Amino acid sequence: MTPLRRSVTVVLAAAAAFLALRAGPAEALPAYARQTGLPCATCHTAFPELTPYGRRFKIGGYTARGGDWQGPPLAALYMAGFTHTNAPQDAPPAPGLHTNDNLVSQQISGFIAGQLYGNVGSFIQITGDPVAGTAGVDSSDVRYADTLKLLGQSTIWGIDVNNSPTVEDPWNTTPAWSWPQISSTIAPAFGPPSTRIENGYATTVGGVGPYLFWNDMLYAALIAYKGFSVPELQAMNVGNSTTDAVTNVAPYWRIALEPHWGQHYLMVGSFGMYGQIAPGRQYGIGTDNFLDIGFDSQYQYDGEQYSLTVKLTDIIERQRLNASFFLQNSSNITNWLNSFKANASFVWDHTYSVGLGYFNVSGSRDCFLYGSGANLACSPVNFGSFNNSLASSPNGSGLIEDLAYIPFSYGAPFPYSKWNVRLGLQFTEYLRLYGGGNNFDGSNLGRTHNAAGNNSVFAYAWIAF
Amino acid sequence: MQDDRETTKLRRRTVLISAVGSISLIGTTRWTQAGTKVPQSAVYYQAAPKDGQDCGHCAQFAAPHSCKLVDGDISPSGWCRLWVKKTA
Numbered sequence: 362m363t364p365l366r367r368s369v370t371v372v373l374a375a376a377a378a379f380l381a382l383r384a385g386p387a388e389a390l391p392a393y394a395r396q397t398g399l400p401c402a403t404c405h406t407a408f409p410e411l412t413p414y415g416r417r418f419k420i421g422g423y424t425a426r427g428g429d430w431q432g433p434p435l436a437a438l439y440m441a442g443f444t445h446t447n448a449p450q451d452a453p454p455a456p457g458l459h460t461n462d463n464l465v466s467q468q469i470s471g472f473i474a475g476q477l478y479g480n481v482g483s484f485i486q487i488t489g490d491p492v493a494g495t496a497g498v499d500s501s502d503v504r505y506a507d508t509l510k511l512l513g514q515s516t517i518w519g520i521d522v523n524n525s526p527t528v529e530d531p532w533n534t535t536p537a538w539s540w541p542q543i544s545s546t547i548a549p550a551f552g553p554p555s556t557r558i559e560n561g562y563a564t565t566v567g568g569v570g571p572y573l574f575w576n577d578m579l580y581a582a583l584i585a586y587k588g589f590s591v592p593e594l595q596a597m598n599v600g601n602s603t604t605d606a607v608t609n610v611a612p613y614w615r616i617a618l619e620p621h622w623g624q625h626y627l628m629v630g631s632f633g634m635y636g637q638i639a640p641g642r643q644y645g646i647g648t649d650n651f652l653d654i655g656f657d658s659q660y661q662y663d664g665e666q667y668s669l670t671v672k673l674t675d676i677i678e679r680q681r682l683n684a685s686f687f688l689q690n691s692s693n694i695t696n697w698l699n700s701f702k703a704n705a706s707f708v709w710d711h712t713y714s715v716g717l718g719y720f721n722v723s724g725s726r727d728c729f730l731y732g733s734g735a736n737l738a739c740s741p742v743n744f745g746s747f748n749n750s751l752a753s754s755p756n757g758s759g760l761i762e763d764l765a766y767i768p769f770s771y772g773a774p775f776p777y778s779k780w781n782v783r784l785g786l787q788f789t790e791y792l793r794l795y796g797g798g799n800n801f802d803g804s805n806l807g808r809t810h811n812a813a814g815n816n817s818v819f820a821y822a823w824i825a826f
Numbered sequence: 827m828q829d830d831r832e833t834t835k836l837r838r839r840t841v842l843i844s845a846v847g848s849i850s851l852i853g854t855t856r857w858t859q860a861g862t863k864v865p866q867s868a869v870y871y872q873a874a875p876k877d878g879q880d881c882g883h884c885a886q887f888a889a890p891h892s893c894k895l896v897d898g899d900i901s902p903s904g905w906c907r908l909w910v911k912k913t914a
Contacts, residue, residue, distance in 0.1 A: 397895065398885055398910055413868055414907065421862030427886040427894040427908075476861060506862050515897070517862055577865045624870070665907070 391436040391825050392474040393418070394779040398428030401781050402770040406661075406668040407714035408781060408825065409542050410706065413626050413663050416531035416619075420517050420574045422506025423475055423482030434475030434483070440468040442821035444545040448814035451806070454547040455492045466491040467546045470499060481505050484528075492546060497598030500525035500537055500563055514576035521572055521584065525563040526613045526634055529572070529582070534657035534674045535615075535632055537563070540704045540718055541763050541787060543823055549815035551794055551801075553722040553757030554731075554747050556678040556700050558634050558653040564599040565589055566607050572615075580630070582615040591642070603641045608648055611636040617657075628659040640684050647683030654678075668708045676700045682730075689742040691730040698724035698755060706763075711770035714785075716763040724755040731755050731795060735803030751803035754796025757812075762788045780826035787819040863897040871896060871906040885910040 394401055397418070401408055404415030411419070418425050442465060449460035458465065473485040481503065488499035502523035509516050527535035533542075536559040555561070570584030588607030594600030617630030632655045637648040655676040662669040678698040685691040704718030732739035732753035741748050747755065765785035773780045794812040795801040801812055808814045881887045882902030886894045886909075893900045895908055 399895075399908060400910075403908060414864060417864045417868055421864070424861035425863065425895050426861045427910075480862070508862055515865060577868060621867075 391779060391781070392434040392472065393423065393436075394428075395430040395432075396426055396428055396434060396475045398430075400771045400779070401767075402711035405711065405770070406663075406670060407706065407708045407711060407765055407767050408770075408783060409538065410533050410540070410670060411531060412668070413621065413661070417517075417574075417577075419531045420506065420519070420572075420580070421482075422480055422504045422519055423484060424480055424506060426476060434473060434477070436472040436474050436825065438468070438470045438472075438823065438825045439466070440543060440821060440823045441466050442543075442545055442819055444548045445818045446548050446550070446809065446814070447816040448808035448811070450548075450550040450809055454550070458492075458547065463547055465547060477503070480507050490546070495598065498524065498564060500528040502529045504529070511573070511575055516573055516575045518571065518573040520569065521582070522567070522569045523584070524565075524567055524589075526558055526566070526568065526584070526586065527615075527632065528563075529584070530615060530632070531580070532617065532628060532630070532657065532659055532672075533670070534628070534630070534659050534672045535655065536560075536676075539674065539702060540672065540706065540716060541761060543783075543785070543821055544787065544789075545817060545819045545821075548817045548819070549789070549791070550809040551749055551815055553720075553794060554698065554724075554755045555722075556653055556676045556698055557636060557638075557651040558632075558655065558676060558678075559700060561605070561638075561651070562586070562607070562611075562634070562636065564597070565594060565604055566611065567593075568611075568613065570613070578618060578620055580615070580617040580619065582613075584613040584615075586611040586613060586634075586636075606639040606642045606644075607636050608639050608644075609635075609637040624663045626659075626661040626663060628657070628661075630657050631655060632657070638684075640688070640690070643684065643688070646687040649684050650681040652679045666710060668711075669705070670708075671705045672703070674700075674702045678724075685730070689729055690745060692728040692732075692739075692753075693725065693730075696725045696727055696730065698722070704761070712767050714763070714765040714767065716761075716765075718761040718763075719758070720761070721758040722755055726753045726796075727755075728753045733795075733802040733804065735805075749802045750795035750797070751801060752796035756796045757791065757794045759789060759791040761790075780824070782825075783821075783823040785819075785821050785823070787817075787821065789815075789817045789819070791815050861894075863893070863895055866896055866898055866906070869896055869906040869908050871900070871904060873901050873904050875903055876905040876909075879905055879909045879911075881905060881909075883912050884908075885912045887912070 469489040471487050476482045483503040485501040486499035489496035504519050504521040506519035521529045523529050527537040566586040568584040568586035572582035574580045613634040615632040619628040635652050637650050657674045660671045680696040682691045686694045701721045706716040708714045728739035729741045731750040732741045767783050769781045772778050791812040799811040881904045
């Protein structure tokens with residue numbers, strides 16, 4: 362960490378701490394609970410997954426106000442976790458750590474979250490990564506929301522400004538808030554590649570656009586994104602002169618229909634984005650063009666005693682890799698990648714949560730993009746983060762189980778009434794990685810070079826206050 | 827190169843000052859009471875009390891017939907999922 366970055370981090374942390382102290386301990390965080398006067402359980406089945414009311418609070422611009430809190434909308438979170446993998450990693454995942462069995466503070470975040478003024482509300486997040494020793498602007502959105510009558514029906518409409526596609530979305534089926542919302546930051550050593558909309562735009566683009574929620578049922582949004590400049594990336598500490606650049610005005614669209622029958626909520630929807638990328642900010646060689654189209658569905662039973670949420674998401678990505686092909690980072694000009702997720706969470710009394718999930722990534726084979734050096738028939742010219750496959754394949758799949766205890770969803774003990782903790786145990790099992798099981802990269806190194814070697818147990822504590 | 831670094835430092839400083847300034851302004855702002863409300867069906871509103879709880883004894887109730895969080899006409903003897911006990 363440079364002295365400047367360190368001083369920025371210290372000043373921001375000090376400012377947040379000072380303002381939090383100014384707010385006084387008599388009132389509670391998180392900020393949304395203080396603002397609304399409602400307990401965590403109203404908006405979350407098991408935080409951070411949203412209930413129907415939680416979705417409507419978000420769509421309404423984070424401005425609903427029922428509490429008597431008149432102070433600034435500040436909140437914070439802290440995450441710590443212990444990670445054990447089935448096999449030790451080749452090298453410690455970060456300086457000062459071991460090749461296995463690491464206990465780390467993995468995230469500290471400060472928020473400006475809630476009604477800013479009138480109909481303007483925010484979810485602004487600044488995150489520190491203690492493992493990497495960095496801090497920067499995290500996924501955030503600011504929105505204006507109001508109501509009107511459209512075709513004779515009540516409608517919420519708004520304008521959203523954000524820096525991460527899908528962070529503004531109210532369902533937990535889209536990438537930014539997809540399940541599980543917490544995972545180890547130091548494992549796995551090898552994971553499957555992601556589609557661009559899942560892991561390629563967050564915090565490096567800025568977007569603005571309108572949305573509406575008609576008749577408490579039909580949601581639609583259209584957002585135009587531009588890539589941040591290098592000075593902007595550096596100012597927010599989220600990138601530098603080699604960060605991939607979005608060169609077009611990248612459109613993002615979203616439509617979802619959520620009818621409900623009593624306490625049964627069904628959602629079917631679609632979302633997508635088209636981005637033209639200059640990889641590593643190398644210009645004059647064409648762009649890599651990514652068209653992501655997602656289809657998602659959710660069923661949620663929002664009972665008083667328990668809830669059940671079942672979610673399906675499938676993202677189809679078409680890639681035209683003009684620049685990467687020129688740079689010999691890909692063997693094909695056109696590729697496809699598909700990401701499928703299915704998961705279900707059962708939550709008893711907003712306190713005990715059991716979640717099960719399956720993920721599957723599949724796509725076209727590409728020697729230079731995915732092929733490992735052990736495949737002599739492929740011999741990739743450059744080695745990037747995905748060059749792990751003897752079969753030159755991105756294919757991977759696995760299972761996730763998450764058990765969580767959330768004791769304070771209805772109110773916490775002294776000194777605050779509105780803070781909460783999520784204590785969890787998460788198991789991840791890789792069925793295959795990069796088109797193989799054992800020795801998927803042909804290195805014969807064993808350990809995490811077998812898919813099952815990356816299986817992990819992650820015990821975590823997530824404190825929001 | 828030196829100029830680029832200076833520009834970056836200046837922009838960082840500008841962003842930092844702006845961020846701290848914005849947070850300070852937020853800290854001194856008095857919040858308004860505006861905010862969007864949700865439909866009654868989304869919070870399972872019913873015209874009758876439930877388990878001894880009614881809107882007239884809810885912290886969110888705004889006499890005589892409305893609610894801070896729920897849209898429409900609200901009966902003091904009604905109930906919904908957002909019920910929070912009114913403190914004295």
